[in-house]
Amino acid sequence: MALLEYEALSISLPGTARPVLDGIDLTVRAGEVVALVGESGSGKSVTARAALGLFPAGATVGGRVRVEGTDLVGADAAELRTVRTGTASMIFQDPRAGINPVRRIGDFLTEPLRLVHRWSRERANARALELLAAVGLPDPVRHLRQFPHELSGGMLQRVMIAGALTVEPRLLLCDEPTTALDVSTQAEIMAVLGRLQRERDLGLLLITHDIDLAAAACDRIYVMYAGRIVETATTAELFAAPRHPYTAGLLGSTPPLTAPEGPPARLIPIPGAPMGLLDSAPGCAFAARCRFAAPGLCDQSPPPLELHGTALVACHRADELVDAQPNTLMREDS
Amino acid sequence: MTTPGAPEARTLLQVSGLRKTYRSGASELVAVDDLSFTLTAGGALGIVGESGSGKTTTARMLIGLERPDAGQILVQGEPLAATVRGKAARLARAKAVQIVFQDPYLSLDGRISIGATLDGVLRLHGHRDPAARAARSRELLAQVGLGERESASLPRKLSGGQRQRAAIARALAVEPAVLVLDEAVSALDVSVQAQVLNLLTDIRRSTGIGLVFVSHDLAVVRYVCDEALVLYRGRTMEHRPVADLLNSPGHPYTQLLLASVPRPGWDPDSISSRRRELAGPR
Ligand SMILES: Nc1ncnc2c1ncn2[C@@H]1O[C@H](COP(=O)(O)OP(=O)(O)OP(=O)(O)O)[C@@H](O)[C@H]1O
Ligand code: SF4
Ligand SMILES: [Mg+2]
Numbered sequence: 001m002a003l004l005e006y007e008a009l010s011i012s013l014p015g016t017a018r019p020v021l022d023g024i025d026l027t028v029r030a031g032e033v034v035a036l037v038g039e040s041g042s043g044k045s046v047t048a049r050a051a052l053g054l055f056p057a058g059a060t061v062g063g064r065v066r067v068e069g070t071d072l073v074g075a076d077a078a079e080l081r082t083v084r085t086g087t088a089s090m091i092f093q094d095p096r097a098g099i100n101p102v103r104r105i106g107d108f109l110t111e112p113l114r115l116v117h118r119w120s121r122e123r124a125n126a127r128a129l130e131l132l133a134a135v136g137l138p139d140p141v142r143h144l145r146q147f148p149h150e151l152s153g154g155m156l157q158r159v160m161i162a163g164a165l166t167v168e169p170r171l172l173l174c175d176e177p178t179t180a181l182d183v184s185t186q187a188e189i190m191a192v193l194g195r196l197q198r199e200r201d202l203g204l205l206l207i208t209h210d211i212d213l214a215a216a217a218c219d220r221i222y223v224m225y226a227g228r229i230v231e232t233a234t235t236a237e238l239f240a241a242p243r244h245p246y247t248a249g250l251l252g253s254t255p256p257l258t259a260p261e262g263p264p265a266r267l268i269p270i271p272g273a274p275m276g277l278l279d280s281a282p283g284c285a286f287a288a289r290c291r292f293a294a295p296g297l298c299d300q301s302p303p304p305l306e307l308h309g310t311a312l313v314a315c316h317r318a319d320e321l322v323d324a325q326p327n328t329l330m331r332e333d334s
Numbered sequence: 335m336t337t338p339g340a341p342e343a344r345t346l347l348q349v350s351g352l353r354k355t356y357r358s359g360a361s362e363l364v365a366v367d368d369l370s371f372t373l374t375a376g377g378a379l380g381i382v383g384e385s386g387s388g389k390t391t392t393a394r395m396l397i398g399l400e401r402p403d404a405g406q407i408l409v410q411g412e413p414l415a416a417t418v419r420g421k422a423a424r425l426a427r428a429k430a431v432q433i434v435f436q437d438p439y440l441s442l443d444g445r446i447s448i449g450a451t452l453d454g455v456l457r458l459h460g461h462r463d464p465a466a467r468a469a470r471s472r473e474l475l476a477q478v479g480l481g482e483r484e485s486a487s488l489p490r491k492l493s494g495g496q497r498q499r500a501a502i503a504r505a506l507a508v509e510p511a512v513l514v515l516d517e518a519v520s521a522l523d524v525s526v527q528a529q530v531l532n533l534l535t536d537i538r539r540s541t542g543i544g545l546v547f548v549s550h551d552l553a554v555v556r557y558v559c560d561e562a563l564v565l566y567r568g569r570t571m572e573h574r575p576v577a578d579l580l581n582s583p584g585h586p587y588t589q590l591l592l593a594s595v596p597r598p599g600w601d602p603d604s605i606s607s608r609r610r611e612l613a614g615p616r
Contacts, residue, residue: 039523040494136606153385182384182550183594184609191602209523216596239598253528255557257595258580264557266535269528273493289525 001069003171003203004028004051004088008063009073011046013056017280020046020056022227023063025305028203030170033194035206035214035235037250038224039274044207047224048173051088051205053080067171085116089164093176095156099148105132105159106144113166131162135192154185161192172197175207190217211250215239223247226275226285228302233311243313243321245290246270284316292317343374345411346511346544347396347431352405354391354568365391367568369405373512376538378545380555380576382591383565389548392565393516396546397433410511425459432510436517438501442489448475448500449485455507474503478533495526499533506537512544519554531557552595556580564588586612 009024021043028034036044046056050065053072065072067083075083092098099108109131110124119127125144132140135158148156157177164172174193178186194217197204208214214221215235222232223244231244242248249270256264272289281287283299290298297316305314315321352369355362366388373379381389394400396407398414407414409430418424434441443451452471461467475485478499489497498518505513515534519527535558538545547558555562556576563573564587571585583589590612594605 039525183552183596184384184590184605186596187594187600187602187605188609190596191606194602210596211524213596215598216600217602250524253524255528255531255553257553257556257592257597267528267532267557269532270525271529273495273526274523276493 002027002066003030003032003068004205005066006047006050006064007066009047009050009065010062011050011055012060013277014058016277018275018277018285019227020059020277021050022302024227024229026222026229026232028171028205030203031197031201032220033197033204033206033218035208035218035221036224037208037211037214037221039209041274041276042224043227044209044224045175048090048175048205048207051171051173052084052090085112085167087169088171088173089167089169090173090175091157091160091164091177093179095153095160095180096148098160099156099163101148103147104144105146105148105151108159109144109163109166112163117167127166128162131165132159134165134196135159135162136188137162152185154181154188157181157185157189158192161189161196165196168200169202171203171205173205173207176209177206178213179208179210186213211254223250228285228314229305229312230286230314231311232305237309237311241309241311243308243311243318244315245292245321246286249289284314292321343376344542345372345374346377346409347371347373347546348406348408348411349396350406352392352395352407353403354388354395354400355403364568366395366402366565369565369570371563371573373544373546375542375544377561378534378538378547378559380559380562381546381548381565382550382552382555382562384550384591386567387565388568389550389565390516391568393433393514393546393548396512396514397431398427428508429459429510431512431514432505432508433514433516434498434501434505434518436521438494438497439489441501441504442497444489447486447488448480448492448503451500451504452485452507455504459508470507474507475500477506477537478503479529493526495522495529498522498530502530502533506541506543510543512546514546514548516548517550520549520551527554534558552580552592564591 006024006026009021010019011021012019024047036047038044051067053075055061061073067087070079070083106128109128113119113124113127114121128144129140132143137143137155137158178189181189206218218235220234221238222229225246231247238247242251252268253270255267270289275285283301284303287293287298303314303316305312308318350370352366354366355364369392371379381392383389391400395402414430415423415427418427449471452474453467456467456470461470480496480499484492484496519530522530537543547555549555559576562576562579564571566587571587572579580592583592590608
C-alpha cells in the first residue's frame with residue numbers, strides 16, 4: 001500500500017471553464033522523495049491540500065486521495081482527524097502566515113500535543129525542545145520563549161518543520177517550503193528536511209516551481225500543467241530526455257548556471273502564458289503554446305497519461321517525439 | 335559589451351564610496367559599506383547576495399529614494415541630486431535612472447489602463463503631439479511583446495508576466511540612462527521569466543541602456559550581466575566578469591553562494607556546515 005496515492009482526482013469550481021485538477025494520478029511511497037513541479041496556478045497547492053482532506057469551498061470532487069489507505073474524499077471527521085493529527089503534516093511557503101504572531105514559539109509547538117493528544121505540559125515541552133534541536137536551531141530553551149518576529153525567515157521555517165513533526169507523521173507535504181528564502185538558507189532547510197526524511201523514513205512530497213531544486217532533492221518528478229499531470233519520470237530520465245513538450249520547454253527556459261565559454265546560449269521561452277481557470281481547451285491544454293501542436297489531433301480529446309519507455313507522458317505526439325533528442329525538442333525551429 | 339579595438343564605451347554611472355547606515359536606538363547597522371562601481375553604455379552589472387546583504391538599499395540609493403551617508407553617485411558625469419525641487423529637477427532625475435521592482439504594482443497606476451499610464455509618462459516628459467505619443471506607446475509595448483489588448487487593460491487584468499513587462503515599458507518610456515531592476519523577474523514563472531530576460535538582453539543591445547540587475551539568482555545574473563558584484567553584509571566581496579566569478583569564485587562567501595544553487599551533485603549538508611563556519615561565532 002502506497003503512503004499517498006491519488007487516483008483520478010478531479011476538482012471543479014463553479015463558474016470556471018476548466019477543472020482545477022483533472023484526473024490526477026500520483027503516488028508517494030514510504031521513504032520516497034517526490035517532486036510536483038509546475039507554474040503558478042497549475043494546481044500544485046490544491047493537490048497538496050487534498051492530501052489533508054482540504055478541498056476548495058464549493059468544489060465538486062471526484063476520484064480518490066488515499067493516505068495509508070484512508071480515502072480523504074468523503075472521509076468522516078474521525079478519519080480526517082487521524083490523518084491530519086497523526087499521519088500527514090504540511091509545511092507552507094510563508095512561515096509567518098502559519099503562526100500566531102502574538103503567541104510564543106513554545107505555545108505553538110506544545111498546544112497541539114496538549115490539546116489534541118492530552119500530553120502534560122512537561123512532556124510536551126520536552127518534546128518541543130527535542131524537535132527544535134532536531135531541526136538544528138542553536139538555542140532551543142531560549143527559542144521556546146521567543147515570539148515569531150524575533151526569528152529570521154529561515155529560523156522560523158525550521159520552527160514550522162518542528163511543528164510539522166510534533167505528531168510524528170509518516171508523510172510530509174512541503175508546499176514551496178524554501179521559495180521565500182535565499183539560496184543558502186534554502187540549502188539549510190533542504191538539508192534539515194533531507195536528514196529528517198532519511199532518519200524517520202518519511203514519504204515527502206516537495207511542491208516547487210523550481211525544476212532544478214526538484215532535480216537536486218528528489219528521486220522522481222511529476223510535471224503539472226493546467227491541472228493535469230503531463231509527465232512523470234525519474235529525475236535523471238526527465239532531465240536527460242524530457243518527453244513532453246512542456247517539460248522540454250521548462251528546461252529550455254531555465255538559464256543554466258554554468259555554460260561553456262562565451263555568452264550564454266539564448267533562452268527559448270515558451271510563448272504565451274499559463275492557462276487560467278476561465279480558459280479551457282477541448283484537447284491538450286498546452287496546445288496554444290506548443291510548437292508541435294497538430295490540428296485535428298491535439299485539439300481533439302485530452303491526451304491520456306501513457307507509458308513511454310519508463311516515463312509516463314500525456315501527449316498525442318509522444319510516440320513521434322519520444323525519439324527526438326532533448327535539444328531537438330527544445331530548439332526553436334523543429 | 336566592448337569589442338577589442340572599439341572606442342571606450344561611454345560611462346553612464348559612477349558610484350564611489352557609497353555608505354548607508356541605519357540606526358535603531360543605540361545600535362547601528364551598516365547596510366552598505368564603501369560600494370564603488372562603474373557602468374558603461376550598454377553594460378549590465380549584477381548585484382548578488384543573500385537577503386539583508388544590502389542589495390535593495392543599494393538600488394534605493396541609485397534612484398534617490400535613500401540618501402547615502404557618504405559617497406557619490408554620478409549619472410553621465412552629473413551628481414544624482416540628493417533632493418529635487420521643482421518639476422525640471424524631478425524630470426531630470428527620472429531620466430537619469432528608472433527602477434523596476436519585484437512588484438509591478440509599485441510602478442503602475444491600478445486605476446488606469448497600461449496605455450494611459452504610458453501616455454501620461456510620455457506627456458510628462460515633453461511629448462506634446464497625441465498622435466506621436468500613441469505611436470511611441472505602441473512601439474514601447476511592442477518592444478516588450480504587448481499589444482493593443484494589453485494596452486487597453488487595467489494592470490490587474492494582465493498576467494504577472496505581462497504586468498512586469500508593462501512596468502518595464504513604463505520605465506523605458508522615460509528613456510533613462512540607467513535601468514535598475516530589483517528582483518524584477520524573481521516572482522515570474524520560468525517560461526515567462528525567459529521572455530523577460532530575452533527582452534532585457536535585446537533592449538540593452540539596441541538602445542545602449544545600462545542595467546543594474548539586483549538578484550539572488552546567480553543563473554539569471556549569468557544570463558543577463560557582463561559583470562557581477564557580490565555583497566555580503568553590506569561589503570563588496572568581489573566584483574568581476576560574471577563568467578570568471580562563476581568559474582573561479584575567489585571569496586569563500588561567493589563559493590558558498592555558488593555551491594548553494596541546486597543542481598546535480600548538490601550537497602545541502604556541506605553547504606549548511608560551510609555557512610556556519612563562515613558566519614563564525616555570534
Ligand atoms: N479555495 C479556492 N477557491 C477558488 N479557487 C481556488 C481555490 N484554491 C485555488 N484556486 C484556484 O485553483 C487554481 C490552482 O491553484 P493552486 O493554488 O493549486 O496553484 P499552484 O500551482 O499552487 O500555484 P502557485 O505556484 O502560484 O502557488 C488557481 O487558478 C487558483 O486561483
Ligand atoms: S498533445 Fe499536441 S499540443 Fe499537447 S503537448 Fe503534445 S504535441 Fe503539444
Ligand atoms: Mg501554490
